[in-house]
Amino acid sequence: MGAGPPPPIRDHGQSATLGGVELTPAALAFVTERRLATLTTHRPDGTAHVVPVGFTWDAATGVARVTARSTSRKVRNARLAESTGGRAVLCSFERAQWITLEGPVRVRDEPEVIADAVARYAVRYERTPREDPLRVVVEITVDRVMSSSHLH
Template sequence: MSRASVDLASAARAFLTRPHPATFTTLRPDGTPHVTPVRFTYDATTGLARVTTRAGARKARNVDAAGPAARVALCQVDGFRWITLEGPATVTDEPSRLAEAVRRYTVRYRAAPPTPPDLAVVEIAVDRVLSLNL
């Protein structure tokens, strides 16, 4: 996956380090939205957001089913402040990429993510950002 990059104001970057959950939106094969709460990380240097999940979870299956056309959205909210990160997504269970996702999650949320046997990471190359009050 190629890395996208967007410029974020320092307030937006700081907001994305706070340990808030987000909603994660994917599209089911029939085109209807699937929205679920998740924890995620964002790497401002590469523009890559990561969501750890089970490979068999609906969100991962939706991304896989969409193939290279998969686009997703993460929306983090705190009161009247919010930020949405959008971009193309892929799912991987490649060990070094999983390790990086787990490392970043553990730093942000001060606890390791769940580690089911089919742990995978959805990687989002963020190419669009929408926000309010940041």
């Protein structure tokens, strides 16, 4: 029997809930203001693949979303992780403030999921991404949060 995903944890003042994580007001503001993050996935050989991305946070579901082309390395890595129970990590920072969101990853290609992710991106980043028929959504169901003390 596998170990399964780790239970939600409490790090640096974030309160954990059964369905994911609940961010402090400061952390919630940090992940909804306009800034980028790095997305870390793992290549088939196990090495880390780290790229800058825009992302959105869905506080109601505890899901972080990144839109990307289905042919990109990050999506190929996420698909591999999804098939093996793997995880992905987002880390957003500005000066001394930072937050890391980690959890199981999956790739979604349903049109309604993509449209929702694009709409959320447009609100956060104040621009609508150009049309891309190869767009998919990388979803991380966050079960672990770490942050700087500023975001308690």
